[in-house]
Amino acid sequence: MNSQIFRDDLLAGKVALVTGGGTGIGAAITRELTRLGATVVIASRKPENIEPAAAGLTEELGRPVHGRILDIRDRDSVRTLMSGIVAEFGALDIVVNNGGGQFFSPAEAISDKGWDAVVATNLTGTWNVTRAAADAWMLKNGGTILNITMLTGRAFPGMAHSVAARSGVEAMTRTLAVEWANKGIRINSIAPGFVASSGIKRYPAGLDLISQMRSFVPMKRLATCDEIAWAVAFLASPAGAYITGETMTIDGGKTLWGDWWPIPDPEDVGTIEIPTEPWEK
Numbered sequence: 455m456n457s458q459i460f461r462d463d464l465l466a467g468k469v470a471l472v473t474g475g476g477t478g479i480g481a482a483i484t485r486e487l488t489r490l491g492a493t494v495v496i497a498s499r500k501p502e503n504i505e506p507a508a509a510g511l512t513e514e515l516g517r518p519v520h521g522r523i524l525d526i527r528d529r530d531s532v533r534t535l536m537s538g539i540v541a542e543f544g545a546l547d548i549v550v551n552n553g554g555g556q557f558f559s560p561a562e563a564i565s566d567k568g569w570d571a572v573v574a575t576n577l578t579g580t581w582n583v584t585r586a587a588a589d590a591w592m593l594k595n596g597g598t599i600l601n602i603t604m605l606t607g608r609a610f611p612g613m614a615h616s617v618a619a620r621s622g623v624e625a626m627t628r629t630l631a632v633e634w635a636n637k638g639i640r641i642n643s644i645a646p647g648f649v650a651s652s653g654i655k656r657y658p659a660g661l662d663l664i665s666q667m668r669s670f671v672p673m674k675r676l677a678t679c680d681e682i683a684w685a686v687a688f689l690a691s692p693a694g695a696y697i698t699g700e701t702m703t704i705d706g707g708k709t710l711w712g713d714w715w716p717i718p719d720p721e722d723v724g725t726i727e728i729p730t731e732p733w734e735k
């Protein structure tokens with residue numbers, strides 16, 4: 455199936471890396487970029503998240519999606535992957551820093567190890583990939599980088615480690631946008647609110663939590679993974695050519711809503727459907 459939004463050669467000839475591209479939001483981004491003609495490499499730690507995803511997306515889309523194993527915290531591996539992509543595919547035009555993770559915890563229960571792991575993944579891991587992509591290709595040839603963050607503008611109780619790391623990514627985004635503008639590199643962040651991704655099922659309260667989440671969104675629903683992927687495609691395409699250093703919030707109005715103004719649920723709130731990956735039985 456072609457993109458529902460964009461013309462199907464929009465990113466023809468581009469080479470893209472999507473970290474965490476085998477699951478959830480990353481898989482939707484991979485699907486959209488591939489549909490638009492890009493050659494996409496997906497990379498994360500677990501073979502079970504990469505191998506069936508690469509095979510499943512390749513079969514679904516009729517074009518190869520390339521899987522690689524990578525821990526974004528491991529700088530040597532990150533550098534090796536970047537130079538390998540440039541050697542094999544001849545470029546690295548688009549990098550989507552989507553790989554990341556965290557766990558809900560009251561701040562006083564976050565262990566030193568837990569804090570370090572979340573910051574190492576979400577902040578330093580994003581830097582590792584960004585810097586290695588710049589060195590391997592973009593500083594000489596230009597390119598565009600998209601960082602998937604989270605809502606950082608207000609408090610995010612239960613996520614002190616991650617919101618700190620993601621705020622750092624957004625500040626890094628603004629700074630690199632200025633430092634690298636004359637190298638032809640554009641870098642932006644996309645801050646999703648609540649997204650109905652397969653990843654959200656990993657949180658302990660599961661669907662109960664999701665029901666609570668949507669009641670705090672003026673649109674009274676979660677985002678789809680495609681709604682994040684379309685923003686990535688837009689910003690990666692010539693439509694985003696003059697946009698750099700921005701954080702695009704995609705949250706159905708959540709951040710704008712105060713806490714006191716009641717928005718009644720519609721009579722039919724509908725059922726919550728979490729999509730499975732096509733290769734999942």
Ligand SMILES: NC(=O)c1ccc[n+]([C@@H]2O[C@H](COP(=O)([O-])OP(=O)(O)OC[C@H]3O[C@@H](n4cnc5c(N)ncnc54)[C@H](OP(=O)(O)O)[C@@H]3O)[C@@H](O)[C@H]2O)c1
Nearest residue numbers: 474477478479498499500503525526553554648649651653
């Ligand atoms: N779903 C939401 O509501 C929401 C809202 C705001 C932001 N986000 C962010 O959006 C991104 C995607 O989330 P999702 O909902 O699609 O969840 P997800 O399926 O859990 O995606 C996280 C991906 O990151 C990869 N990853 C984790 N640690 C890594 C590491 N050290 N090196 C390389 N890859 C790593 C995981 O693969 P491996 O385990 O194989 O490494 C996985 O593919 C995450 O950064 C998430 O925090 C999600």
